[in-house]
Amino acid sequence: MEKKPVSKKKNSTSTSNKINFYSRSAGETLRIGINLAKTLKGGDILCLRGELGAGKTTFTKGLAKGLAIKRNIVSPTFVIMREYTIKTGKFCHMDMYRINDTDFLASGLYQCINENNICAIEWPEKIKHLLQKKYIGIKISVLKNNSRKIEIKKNDFSN
Numbered sequence: 594m595e596k597k598p599v600s601k602k603k604n605s606t607s608t609s610n611k612i613n614f615y616s617r618s619a620g621e622t623l624r625i626g627i628n629l630a631k632t633l634k635g636g637d638i639l640c641l642r643g644e645l646g647a648g649k650t651t652f653t654k655g656l657a658k659g660l661a662i663k664r665n666i667v668s669p670t671f672v673i674m675r676e677y678t679i680k681t682g683k684f685c686h687m688d689m690y691r692i693n694d695t696d697f698l699a700s701g702l703y704q705c706i707n708e709n710n711i712c713a714i715e716w717p718e719k720i721k722h723l724l725q726k727k728y729i730g731i732k733i734s735v736l737k738n739n740s741r742k743i744e745i746k747k748n749d750f751s752n
């Protein structure tokens with residue numbers, strides 16, 4: 594039987610625990626987040642790395658949409674953490690950009706991390722010594738124009 598030609602250009606490559614996407618717009622990044630959200634379960638922690646403006650919050654908006662959160666996701670840069678109700682518990686969106694006193698932070702972080710909640714952490718580099726569990730690492734790199742490379746790695750522990 595003749596194979597159908599693949600019309601759409603593939604925008605991802607993968608190995609067993611790693612998948613790379615190429616996004617050409619904020620909308621595409623959102624969509625990648627929505628799709629990843631469908632594979633998440635309570636207890637998952639996502640660490641989002643990438644420079645300012647890379648698209649970490651945009652990606653998180655996709656995660657929230659995929660988790661059926663109706664509320665608008667606003668960057669938690671100034672409040673550090675925002676919580677949203679999801680089916681299994683809470684979706685905790687954290688931004689460590691402004692964090693210096695990591696002891697103060699530890700309490701909030703550990704309250705959030707449990708088997709019911711899903712945590713998405715921007716700037717996890719700031720608290721790497723507090724992360725004791727394997728997580729889903731997401732690294733967003735800015736390419737030419739509006740393109741981004743989005744690397745998703747399960748069971749990451751490499752920050």
Ligand SMILES: Nc1ncnc2c1ncn2[C@@H]1O[C@H](COP(=O)(O)OP(=O)(O)O)[C@@H](O)[C@H]1O
Nearest residue numbers: 616617618619622645646647648649650651739
């Ligand atoms: N391919 C893309 N993916 C994500 N964001 C993009 C893309 N192209 C342009 N943008 C824009 O870049 C900005 C990313 O901002 P944001 O998600 O707040 O970044 P961060 O949280 O990493 O600082 C937004 O204004 C978004 O519209």
Ligand SMILES: [Mg+2]
Nearest residue numbers: 649650668715
């Ligand atoms: Mg952000």
